[in-house]
Amino acid sequence: MDRLMRIAFLSEHASPVALLGGADAGGQNVYVDEVSRNLARRGYAVDVFTRRDSSDAPEIIDWAPGVRVVNLKAGPPKPRPKDELWPFMSQFRDSFLRFMVRDEARYDLLHGNFWMSGWVVTELRQRLDIPAVQIFHATGKTKRRHQKKVDTSPGDRIKTELRIVRNVDRLIAQCPAEQAELINDYEADPAKVVVIPSAVNTQVFKPVSQAEARKRLGLEQEGRIIVYVGRMLPRKDIRNIVRALALLAQQEEKGTDSTLPQATLMVVGGETVEPDPEATPEIGELQRLAAELGVSERVRFIGKRQANELRYYYCAGDVAVTTPWYEPFGLTPLEGMACGRAVIGSAVGGITYTIKDGETGLLVPPRNPEALAASLRELLSQPERCKQMGQAARKRVEREFTWSIVAMRTAALYETVLAERRHESLPVDTTPLSIVSLPKVPESNP
Ligand code: UDP
Numbered sequence: 001m002d003r004l005m006r007i008a009f010l011s012e013h014a015s016p017v018a019l020l021g022g023a024d025a026g027g028q029n030v031y032v033d034e035v036s037r038n039l040a041r042r043g044y045a046v047d048v049f050t051r052r053d054s055s056d057a058p059e060i061i062d063w064a065p066g067v068r069v070v071n072l073k074a075g076p077p078k079p080r081p082k083d084e085l086w087p088f089m090s091q092f093r094d095s096f097l098r099f100m101v102r103d104e105a106r107y108d109l110l111h112g113n114f115w116m117s118g119w120v121v122t123e124l125r126q127r128l129d130i131p132a133v134q135i136f137h138a139t140g141k142t143k144r145r146h147q148k149k150v151d152t153s154p155g156d157r158i159k160t161e162l163r164i165v166r167n168v169d170r171l172i173a174q175c176p177a178e179q180a181e182l183i184n185d186y187e188a189d190p191a192k193v194v195v196i197p198s199a200v201n202t203q204v205f206k207p208v209s210q211a212e213a214r215k216r217l218g219l220e221q222e223g224r225i226i227v228y229v230g231r232m233l234p235r236k237d238i239r240n241i242v243r244a245l246a247l248l249a250q251q252e253e254k255g256t257d258s259t260l261p262q263a264t265l266m267v268v269g270g271e272t273v274e275p276d277p278e279a280t281p282e283i284g285e286l287q288r289l290a291a292e293l294g295v296s297e298r299v300r301f302i303g304k305r306q307a308n309e310l311r312y313y314y315c316a317g318d319v320a321v322t323t324p325w326y327e328p329f330g331l332t333p334l335e336g337m338a339c340g341r342a343v344i345g346s347a348v349g350g351i352t353y354t355i356k357d358g359e360t361g362l363l364v365p366p367r368n369p370e371a372l373a374a375s376l377r378e379l380l381s382q383p384e385r386c387k388q389m390g391q392a393a394r395k396r397v398e399r400e401f402t403w404s405i406v407a408m409r410t411a412a413l414y415e416t417v418l419a420e421r422r423h424e425s426l427p428v429d430t431t432p433l434s435i436v437s438l439p440k441v442p443e444s445n446p
Contacts, residue, residue, distance in 0.1 A: 021304030040066025227317030
């Protein structure tokens with residue numbers, strides 16, 4: 001690199017500053033945080049643009065060396081569900097342009113996250129002639145396919161995604177399943193789609209002995225613990241895990257399996273630190289289901305926790321489980337693996353790529369408590385096998401799924417895109433900053 005490359009990362013609802021675990025703060029926030037920091041370590045200057053969701057939030061935060069978070073005005077400065085943010089996206093775009101002019105900020109490349117920022121990125125690409133890379137994190141067609149009528153995405157979503165696919169320089173898919181989806185469902189040019197799997201922070205998520213983890217959390221040393229960590233949403237299908245637990249409990253009671261020790265389920269995630277069914281309705285649903293199936297005493301709700309504490313929860317468990325209906329990538333299986341735990345995951349999306357079935361954990365069909373109960377029984381009754389899987393899992397993560405690898409591949413992608421631009425002799429914007437004029441933008445919402 002001859003000079004410092006400046007990257008604008010746009011992520012309207014998912015800020016690296018947010019606390020994780022609630023309905024709209026999960027994997028995308030982690031991605032934006034880790035990729036921006038790791039790109040900065042490679043010598044890029046990254047500004048992360050996100051929506052200002054509190055009147056106390058400063059406009060610019062020096063977040064990490066080489067990374068700033070810029071809170072842009074777009075709609076009221078208070079939390080709003082992400083599916084209500086679409087009408088504010090033209091304002092987000094205009095605030096970005098104003099910021100660029102006012103701060104004399106110039107960017108070599110735009111990196112859009114999620115479909116709404118993707119729309120903003122295509123607008124900016126056209127107006128400023130800056131190349132753009134897009135990662136969706138989740139797509140509207142898959143969401144609609146699985147959630148059907150309960151999908152609260154705005155009606156414009158899929159149409160807008162199709163337009164983004166046509167109008168950016170490259171698309172990042174997080175796994176081969178997403179690559180196929182972009183090509184088959186969105187008619188993306190295969191040459192434009194690059195697979196860059198996401199990762200886990202192996203310094204934060206690392207093994208600690210089960211005894212130590214349980215002691216630290218004040219948990220009993222005896223008994224098997226199944227751990228779920230993640231957002232508390234119906235599509236994550238934690239109900240499936242409760243149902244599987246109830247099947248295991250039935251078998252214990254009938255005495256049909258003397259090798260099976262008592263197992264409990266620990267559920268980490270939600271809107272609040274103290275588990276609260278009012279703030280997190282899914283907790284209420286799970287409590288009702290557990291009561292109905294007679295396993296209330298075996299299900300423990302923890303509430304949301306932050307990354308630095310999560311390794312103790314993963315490590316207190318014997319096995320980590322996640323069985324969503326669908327999963328664009330899924331960071332939590334990797335986190336469990338990085339903590340040296342066997343992980344059972346549903347055979348969907350990115351999970352089929354991260355878990356090596358039979359080596360680092362087991363894959364099960366989604367929406368199938370019987371299959372999950374059988375896999376749980378298999379692992380919980382073989383602690384030595386479980387341990388070996390956990391060790392293999394940690395090794396796999398260290399080899400293939402670190403954020404520095406993601407940043408290296410992302411940087412290579414940026415360089416390819418920038419080289420293409422130079423080759424096409426469409427110079428990366430060299431206009432003196434003082435004369436970058438604010439393009440006229442319509443007042444109406446998109
Ligand atoms: N998470 C967290 N605290 C919680 C629950 C979840 O920090 O209480 C984090 C979790 O560790 C993971 C992210 O939220 O990093 C969830 O990402 P994933 O890709 O698994 O699912 P998504 O939220 O993107 O659907």
